[in-house]
Amino acid sequence: MGDAVTPKVVVFALLSVLTLFGSVISPVFGQESCVTAQCHAVMGQAKFVHGPVAGGECVVCHEETGKAHPGRKGAFKPAARGSELCYFCHDSKTAGKGHAHPILEQGCTPCHSPHQSNHKNLLYQPGNTLCYMCHEEKAAKEHRHPILDDGCLTCHDPHAGKKKGMLEETGAPLCLSCHDDPRKAKKHLHPPVADGDCTSCHDPHVGKAKGMLIEAGSALCTQCHDDKTAGKKSVHPIVEDGCGNCHNPHGGNEKGMLPARGAKLCYQCHDSKTAGMKFPHPPVADGDCTSCHDPHAGPGRGMTVAAGADLCEMCHDSKRAGKKNLHPPVAEGDCTACHGPHGGKARNLLPASGDLLCAECHDVAEKAAAAPVKHDGLEGGCATCHDAHGTGERKLLTGKGGAVCFQCHDTIEAQIKAAKSQHAPVAEGDCGACHNPHGSVHRAILREAFPEDFYAGYDERAYALCFGCHDSLLAKFERTSEATGFRNGDRSLHYLHVNRPVKGRTCKSCHGVHGADQPRLIQSRVPHFGSWEIPIQYTPTKNGATCLVGCHKPKTYDRVRPVKYK
Numbered sequence: 001m002g003d004a005v006t007p008k009v010v011v012f013a014l015l016s017v018l019t020l021f022g023s024v025i026s027p028v029f030g031q032e033s034c035v036t037a038q039c040h041a042v043m044g045q046a047k048f049v050h051g052p053v054a055g056g057e058c059v060v061c062h063e064e065t066g067k068a069h070p071g072r073k074g075a076f077k078p079a080a081r082g083s084e085l086c087y088f089c090h091d092s093k094t095a096g097k098g099h100a101h102p103i104l105e106q107g108c109t110p111c112h113s114p115h116q117s118n119h120k121n122l123l124y125q126p127g128n129t130l131c132y133m134c135h136e137e138k139a140a141k142e143h144r145h146p147i148l149d150d151g152c153l154t155c156h157d158p159h160a161g162k163k164k165g166m167l168e169e170t171g172a173p174l175c176l177s178c179h180d181d182p183r184k185a186k187k188h189l190h191p192p193v194a195d196g197d198c199t200s201c202h203d204p205h206v207g208k209a210k211g212m213l214i215e216a217g218s219a220l221c222t223q224c225h226d227d228k229t230a231g232k233k234s235v236h237p238i239v240e241d242g243c244g245n246c247h248n249p250h251g252g253n254e255k256g257m258l259p260a261r262g263a264k265l266c267y268q269c270h271d272s273k274t275a276g277m278k279f280p281h282p283p284v285a286d287g288d289c290t291s292c293h294d295p296h297a298g299p300g301r302g303m304t305v306a307a308g309a310d311l312c313e314m315c316h317d318s319k320r321a322g323k324k325n326l327h328p329p330v331a332e333g334d335c336t337a338c339h340g341p342h343g344g345k346a347r348n349l350l351p352a353s354g355d356l357l358c359a360e361c362h363d364v365a366e367k368a369a370a371a372p373v374k375h376d377g378l379e380g381g382c383a384t385c386h387d388a389h390g391t392g393e394r395k396l397l398t399g400k401g402g403a404v405c406f407q408c409h410d411t412i413e414a415q416i417k418a419a420k421s422q423h424a425p426v427a428e429g430d431c432g433a434c435h436n437p438h439g440s441v442h443r444a445i446l447r448e449a450f451p452e453d454f455y456a457g458y459d460e461r462a463y464a465l466c467f468g469c470h471d472s473l474l475a476k477f478e479r480t481s482e483a484t485g486f487r488n489g490d491r492s493l494h495y496l497h498v499n500r501p502v503k504g505r506t507c508k509s510c511h512g513v514h515g516a517d518q519p520r521l522i523q524s525r526v527p528h529f530g531s532w533e534i535p536i537q538y539t540p541t542k543n544g545a546t547c548l549v550g551c552h553k554p555k556t557y558d559r560v561r562p563v564k565y566k
Helices: 007-021 102-106 127-131 146-150 171-175 262-266 354-358 363-370 376-380 410-418 493-498
Strands: 062-064 076-078 525-529 532-540 544-549 552-558
Touching: 354 363
Parallel strands: none
Antiparallel strands: 062 076, 525 532, 532 544, 544 552
16 A cells, blocks of 8 residues: 555645636535625635635635624634644644744734735735734835845744744854854954853844944943043044044954954044154153053043143153143143153254253253353353253242352352452342343343453443442542442542443452452452452541552551541
């Protein structure tokens, strides 16, 4: 005997024959077909007709209940419940699959018409339109998965699948059936990518941003990662466009899924900071931009990890601590006013060396360079006397008062220390009262005119330096009661010595300009008269003094009781 013929095979054979001949009239328990001009006339009129309907075999699916028909409801009932009815003829669509379409609990008819349809497989609607009868429509035009144009069934099995959502696969195995594997040749993978969880970032249907991303820009990343810009004053502009400008969202050969490390990454957008720099900042030379800059955001301008001098003092000793008088940029914490943060053409990351640097802000340096009489100390630049950051001394001097000058002028320092009387500015350490340390039109870088020779015809303008502090009337009039203390009665002895048309004695004939070994800055031996040092013995009295000088006999003067001479 041959193989046994199953009932299902018999039913299919019968339906095939009925459909082939298009019969719509057949006996049903001795009765006419359900499809007549008077009853169920629409059946069989659609483009696609279910086989039993086409063959007029309603009893394949329906069975009588014993109630009269037509005329009363309930005369027929399905031959089986839900999908079991369909499985009389069709194979199960869920067998062996763990995740069935929930709608199948109601049977096949929520999606398939049991009688006829104008759509293939007796569906109520074609393609995605059918799915959207229950599911939210994925109709957005932008950021929509292109595969949706081919229909939901490209990814989902409409009946059941091995995985949740009636999918045959989930995660990366599903996506990689169409897309290239983003994990290939990447040393460092984004953890979701390594886990094959594409939907952590991508919506499989429609996203808010390109690539069906669930959020746009950095908002996507901050769903898992801390916001790198929160509370930061200066934000890297490219971060505002999204983290993907620097980080590959899937993976990369560098840590952090970066395409390159250090300066190589930064220079993909920024110009090289070492070009033309003879003296680059060591971190810049090493390509370590993140020593100073936070690549996301920072408290300082340019995303620096600290603001102003606080950044520099992370590596360098503070130039501000404990100092009262500071260079204004230093006091403001603006090291970059002088130093290039990336490098410079001169040492110490400076844009220029010596006076050229100072002259960018201070015109005194430029004036000093143009002065007819130059301070020899300026050959070493402003730093010879000034500290560029600050020392606690006025004008950023490297020492207190005249101590700065005595670093070079040690001979004068010794004379001053040995002097019994000192010129008041010298005693106060204020060399600048008489000398312009940057340069002058007068000899010895004096601020004003002062006679150079032992003798000089009297001209008040020639003593402009002295008369800046002293009364100019002391030598102007032959008699005075108050312009000078060097007088016999009211006869001005300054006038007697100085105010002559040709051979007036200049101040240096008696006085040491810095100090002397006798009171009133009077020198015991006066140089400048050829090879002879004129001796002077000065003996002060209550109202005057006696002078024993090599050029005349002893002379005594008294302001109250004038001495009479023949």
